[in-house]
């Protein structure tokens with residue numbers, strides 16, 4: 118009796134969390150997405166209206182979704198976001214894998230410290246860190262000054278407000294999301310497996326390719342998705358570091374919402390964004406569930 | 411010495427032949443970890459076709475020695491020569507040696523067949539040869555039909571077989587086994603021990619097996635080494651080490667031994683006589699204990715070599731005869747172990763086979779008993 122009640126409470130907690138902070142907001146956004154913009158507060162028409170005859174009428178406005186398919190501006194922003202997210206996740210993987218492997222193979226007493234260093238940037242404000250990159254990358258910034266002082270270049274390079282700066286910012290911010298799941302899988306790997314591979318004649322590099330890498334795939338997929346999913350909707354980094362041409366879906370959404378006050382269109386974009394991400398999120402969940410078993 | 415000890419039938423005993431060339435020579439191998447000496451100048455010749463067991467308590471350096479052979483650890487001093495090849499600086503992936511790991515270390519993402527074929531694939535062996543060898547190995551360990559399973563779908567005993575098959579697939583010159591059966595339960599372990607010996611004899615591969623299970627070492631090995639804190643306390647056939655321990659340490663480590671202390675008082679060509687302050691009477695041992703008169707010695711006597719009987723206070727005192735009181739009797743099923751407290755307070759263990767079903771024990775708790783043994787059962791050891 119007591120046990121079942123306890124279990125119900127334990128199960129109710131995450132579900133009510135989901136309902137409160139995901140399902141309810143999503144339903145609100147969804148209703149706004151089917152409304153029409155209007156002057157006033159809130160700046161959209163209600164879905165449910167009373168007709169002249171007195172009965173309730175639901176009016177669904179599909180124009181916002183149609184716009185996404187018809188106006189190439191929005192479609193391109195969506196595709197560009199996916200590409201930026203994929204490239205960023207790949208960059209994080211290429212940098213994060215050796216880091217995670219090095220930490221997992223470091224002597225036991227060093228590991229906690231090394232992991233700490235990976236997480237340390239989270240202890241300072243996100244905006245502060247991005248602003249620091251502006252200081253480094255701008256025309257008179259540290260990087261250009263250093264390169265010029267060394268005589269490598271004469272004129273400052275245009276770094277800030279380019280894709281280069283965008284990828285630096287994203288990779289830098291999201292690297293921990295790649296390193297941590299990779300470390301989790303790599304540190305669980307039985308070192309005897311690698312010894313067995315070497316014992317059976319595999320040189321270190323081949324042992325890595327045949328044993329370490331395939332067995333760390335759950336961490337690779339988890340890390341990739343943990344970077345990919347949020348970067349698709351990333352707004353702040355493209356805004357602060359990226360070029361003016363880099364219209365990513367998150368930035369478009371922000372503009373529609375705050376500048377154009379077109380809440381229904383912004384909501385529709387948010388819904389589309391979520392739909393695009395449902396597939397990778399489902400993949401992530403399925404893998405996580407399979408690992409759990 | 412050899413006549414006293416049963417050898418495996420048909421087994422040559424090259425270690426008795428001074429002219430025989432060892433197949434594996436471990437010479438003065440030393441290994442330190444941060445100043446802690448894990449291996450202390452270990453020298454050990456091992457001959458072709460042997461099943462050699464390294465036996466020792468946990469932490470005595472067995473795994474370290476095995477890992478030096480495999481190449482995972484480079485010794486600080488000494489050398490290892492296998493079949494004429496000095497292995498110094500040869501990485502594990504180039505040694506003609508394979509290992510069966512304690513945890514089996516089967517690759518979880520590969521099937522049984524892929525696991526067994528892994529070593530040959532590294533050499534770039536042709537596919538047909540790999541398939542043939544995998545089938546041969548599966549048959550050898552009686553696992554036909556399991557080739558497509560993943561390790562996770564195997565029982566402990568099946569995993570052990572696959573690990574053995576994988577280690578043998580490249581036909582190594584030397585097979586190393588680190589506590590290969592410690593994860594199995596007792597019945598399966600005993601069955602697998604025999605099978606392992608069988609496979610070793612059929613393939614003719616030289617095996618070096620690490621174990622802390624003395625029964626396992628005794629039943630399987632052609633010879634064994636008892637390790638103690640990074641050194642070899644004694645090397646010999648299981649029978650030699652059990653019947654002729656060279657120290658109190660091996661006498662007590664391998665099997666059970668009652669240890670009595672004394673001073674060698676006399677020796678002629680019949681008996682060695684040892685006087686003991688612990689006892690009222692002398693201990694007799696066989697002649698040839700070869701210790702100088704007057705030197706201190708231990709005498710070890712195995713519990714199964716002693717007899718126990720209720721005693722009558724009137725019985726005359728005699729040598730090799732202890733008197734005491736039964737403190738406890740442990741029933742093992744196949745034998746009884748009597749714990750006898752002598753008048754001096756020393757405790758002696760005596761075992762008696764359980765020869766007849768449901769008969770009254772001739773000796774019971776708190777009985778006053780005499781414990782006797784023959785001179786040949788007294789093993790005289792240096793102090």
Ligand SMILES: Nc1ncnc2c1ncn2[C@@H]1O[C@H](COP(=O)(O)OP(=O)(O)O)[C@@H](O)[C@H]1O
Pocket residue numbers: 443444448466467468469470471472473474475
């Ligand atoms: N990599 C290592 N670093 C430090 N000490 C070690 C290492 N490997 C083994 N030792 C120490 O060496 C001793 C022998 O270990 P080992 O060979 O594993 O013993 P066994 O296999 O007989 O139990 C132990 O005291 C152990 O703590």
Ligand SMILES: [Mg+2]
Pocket residue numbers: 472473
């Ligand atoms: Mg060990």
